[in-house]
Amino acid sequence: MTGSLETVIHLFFFSKKLPERWKELLAGKILGLLYTVSLIYFPVIILSILLWLSLTGFQSTGDELLRLFWIVLGYFVYFFIICIVCILVSAVSKTSRESLIKLISIWLLFIVIMPRTAQAFGAYLHPAPSKIDFDTRVENELLKTGDSHNPDDIHYKAIKDSLLQTYKVKTVEELPFNYSGYIMAEGEKISAGIYNTYWKKQLEIYEKQNNVNQYLSYVNPFLSIKNLSMALTGSDFNSYTSYQEQVEVYRYQLAQLMNKLQMENISNKKQKADEKPYTISSDHWKQMPDFQYRFIERKNLFRNEVVSIISLIIWVVGLLFFIHYVSKKIKI
Template identity: 25%
Template sequence: MRNLLSIARKEIKIALRERLVVSLGIIILLLLGVALYGGYLSYRQQSRIITEKQEEKRKEWLGQGDKHPHIAAHYGTFVFKPKTILSVFDFGLDTYTGTSIYLEAHYQHEFMFRPAQDHSSMIRFGELSAALVLYVLLPLLIIFLAFSSYTKEKETGTLRLLLSQGASYSSITWGKVLAYSILLIVILAPYIAGMFILSSRGLSSAVVPDVAVRTVLLVLIYALYIFIFLSLSVWVSLKSATGRNALLTLLACWILLVILTPKAVANLSESFYTLPSMRAFKEGIQKDIRDGIDGETPGPVRRARLEKEYLTRYGVDSLHQLPFNFEGVSMQAGEEYGNMVYDIHWEKLRAIFHRQNSMGSIASIFNPYLAIQHLSMALSATDLYTAIDFEDKVEAYRRELVRKMNNDMAQNSRYGEFYEYKATRELWDEIEDFSYVTPSAFEILRYYKLEMISIVGWTTFVVLLLHYSNRKSKPIHG
């Protein structure tokens, strides 16, 4: 233990003398600070706008005046996707999923106002977020910090001296890992403190109820990710003859893991599982609603069957004799049929998304960068599955709104009447304002089992790799 601590102190002193390492550390810290501050400003601005617009649309819904319920269902309202405090750290898919959606009868509209639409094609390379700095740029700092950890000892002859004084390869290796870990903790400490301060502001968040748990898990997985890169860098230096060879090897690994592999996996997943165009998707839905899912029961046939069913059930000869407005029942039946068609097509579309994601998850077993990227978005509530959960809850809200409008029409108006019947604000008040709560961190993480296995597996692998290499390394003589 004494040798390990002595080696750690020596490595810290040497690293602090290296101007390049110190400069890179300052640059990383500045980038993290800029990303965190910029993300927070964006969060505050968007949260304020979303809150104002949500209140404005709520007032419009309640103040729409007396009108027929079905007209109110088409009048509709807007729902806005709330920003989460952890999106300050990792923007994830928020840039691409849109911020608002219009809700009305018969139609499932797509999300509007995607921030990515206002950016150039360079947005594909990612926005400057704290997460991007940590999982893309920080490994570069680690490489420059540790690539010469062993090669310099070999070139200057100090490795032979250390071994002759009784130090083991194990104490030397773990002393170096400890030293670099301390340096990285010092560099990242201001950022981690800032992140916890910002997260504490969202502890009472109604959108993400488990902010504290997510923050702790984010710190944990990034600590393991950094440890993986740090250990691999020390191991490569141990096995390399010169610092130049170690640096080239590590840079090649960084390019492969961080740049080439993610892009290749994305391209392959899109090639194997191609998404239909939005136009084809919507046309397919409208065709099945118009002609029937089986292609043989168009809308008029379905309505005729529904009329016959209700006339038989109530033992009457005409729709006017029914104790309710059949038009409301018919409209709700059409709505439910359209919902069923939409669900079928939407599940097919999501199946493609899941297959594409599964390729990334499988690839993450061999690439810790992909694993940390997916887990970071998941814990920041900016991933695909959180977005899907929000869409599902919005759609459920839309369906309930339309159902109440149609049921009121059926129960309180007469067949053949439309403009004669008008509902009042009392009905509008029955539609509660939309609010959203994300799934818990552990509910979301169940979609990322392979990524968690990857991070834990890579951590175990590098520990065993260093242990094995230390045991097999031979003393230096002569």
């Protein structure tokens, strides 16, 4: 575009209406650059789609195909924004060298510096406890609730006395269910509740850190498309927390199923040294289905990424208005 300015100076003598047609010239340059980008972008996308379909055995779901469509559309809009920025920078630059320096500076700022700074700034504004601190806090809270492995523990001794009184027996061996399984179920319930309480507090801090990155996308379209594409592929912060929550629910249900099986199928009678250990048939494990991860629904996904979507729209509309403004201000 900068080189075109030199040519336009000569063409000016042949068409005095040329300054009035800067808008058309800029639009043509933008569309030409976008066409060049498309010659690379769409073949790569097509090859990527074919590779992905081959890896899935051509059995992709409708939801996956829609996510793919939004990714392709989102990146096309992003490249459209880049094309406009490149042409505008070139249009307001006096030489090709000046234009190149400006574009490299923009690239360093938007692609390298800002994404890293956003993460560091978010962590600075909302510091989160380290893993060691988190584990220590959870462990200290667990110690306050008692130790299920200690027969003299006050909390669990109270549970034992309550069970003996309820069933009107003198020893745990006389209970109609396995006492150890019951205690483990109670311990799992308490420990899971404490862990989830502290983990939710930790997630609230991470969410505040992530919000810094989200709001910076208003001034950086790269952050917008990055956040949106990560959400569509299930690799963003919300997908991460959703996965952890689903895994924790599954783990808890599996642990409580094991405790229930022990309560119902293992005798309270103490075994002798030469006796075969108590076992449970493997058929019982069929009661627990395999873990199936569920992606965040699209409507919730777009609700989570509304900032990124609005940011891209603002950039497109804003740059189009800026083209109109620049086309009137450029002087030969």
